[in-house]
Amino acid sequence: GDSVTQMEGPVTLSEEAFLTINCTYTATGYPSLFWYVQYPGEGLQLLLKATKADDKGSNKGFEATYRKETTSFHLEKGSVQVSDSAVYFCALSDSGAGSYQLTFGKGTKLSVIP
Amino acid sequence: DAGVIQSPRHEVTEMGQEVTLRCKPISGHNSLFWYRQTMMRGLELLIYFNNNVPIDDSGMPEDRFSAKMPNASFSTLKIQPSEPRDSAVYFCASELAGVSYNEQFFGPGTRLTVL
Numbered sequence: 001g002d003s004v005t006q007m008e009g010p011v012t013l014s015e016e017a018f019l020t021i022n023c024t025y026t027a028t029g030y031p032s033l034f035w036y037v038q039y040p041g042e043g044l045q046l047l048l049k050a051t052k053a054d055d056k057g058s059n060k061g062f063e064a065t066y067r068k069e070t071t072s073f074h075l076e077k078g079s080v081q082v083s084d085s086a087v088y089f090c091a092l093s094d095s096g097a098g099s100y101q102l103t104f105g106k107g108t109k110l111s112v113i114p
Numbered sequence: 115d116a117g118v119i120q121s122p123r124h125e126v127t128e129m130g131q132e133v134t135l136r137c138k139p140i141s142g143h144n145s146l147f148w149y150r151q152t153m154m155r156g157l158e159l160l161i162y163f164n165n166n167v168p169i170d171d172s173g174m175p176e177d178r179f180s181a182k183m184p185n186a187s188f189s190t191l192k193i194q195p196s197e198p199r200d201s202a203v204y205f206c207a208s209e210l211a212g213v214s215y216n217e218q219f220f221g222p223g224t225r226l227t228v229l
Contacts, residue, residue: 043207043223104156107157
C-alpha cells in the first residue's frame with residue numbers, strides 16, 4: 001500500500017538557519033504530493049503541493065520538488081523564522097488507486113529559537 | 115467562509131460515557147473526513163464520506179465508533195462507550211473532490227480526554 005516516510009523530529013534550529021525536512025514515498029499509482037503544516041493548537045493547513053514529476057511547490061518561502069526518480073519530496077526553506085515553529089506533515093494522494101484519501105507521514109516538529 | 119467548524123473544542127468525560135463530536139464542513143464541499151491524532155500513532159484516517167455516503171470506514175477502530183452524515187452540512191462521530199485509550203485530538207476535514215487535487219481543509223479539532 002501507499003506510505004510516506006519523513007524524518008523524525010524534533011528539529012531545533014536557530015533563526016535564519018536553513019531547513020530541510022526529508023520525505024520519501026511509495027505509491028501504486030502516480031501520486032500528488034503535499035506538505036501540510038500544523039501550528040500549535042490548530043488543525044492542519046496546506047502549505048504547498050506538486051501534482052507531477054519535477055513540479056516545484058512553493059509558499060511562504062518554503063519549497064519542495066517532486067522527484068519521481070528518488071520518490072522524494074523534501075521540504076526546504078532558506079531562512080527560518082520563529083513563526084515557522086510547527087509540525088510539518090508530508091502527504092500523498094494516489095488518485096491512481098481510485099481513492100480520495102491522503103496518506104500522511106508521522107510529522108516532524110520544528111522549533112525555531114531566536 | 116468560516117472554514118470547517120468543529121464542536122466541542124474540548125471534551126472531558128469518564129470511561130463508559132457516550133461522546134459525540136460534531137463537524138460542519140465548508141459549504142459546497144462534497145467530501146468529509148474524520149481523523150484521529152495521537153502522539154503514538156500520528157494522524158489516522160477513521161472514515162470518509164463522499165456526497166454524504168460513507169466510502170471507506172476501514173480506519174474506524176471498532177464497533178464503539180460510528181459516524182453519520184445526514185446532510186451535506188453536518189456530520190457526527192460518536193463513541194459509545196468511551197475508553198481512556200480513545201483520548202486524542204479528532205479532526206474533521208472537507209474537500210471539493212475532483213477539483214482541488216485533494217486539498218483538504220481541516221477544522222481546529224476536538225481534544226477528547228477520557229478519564
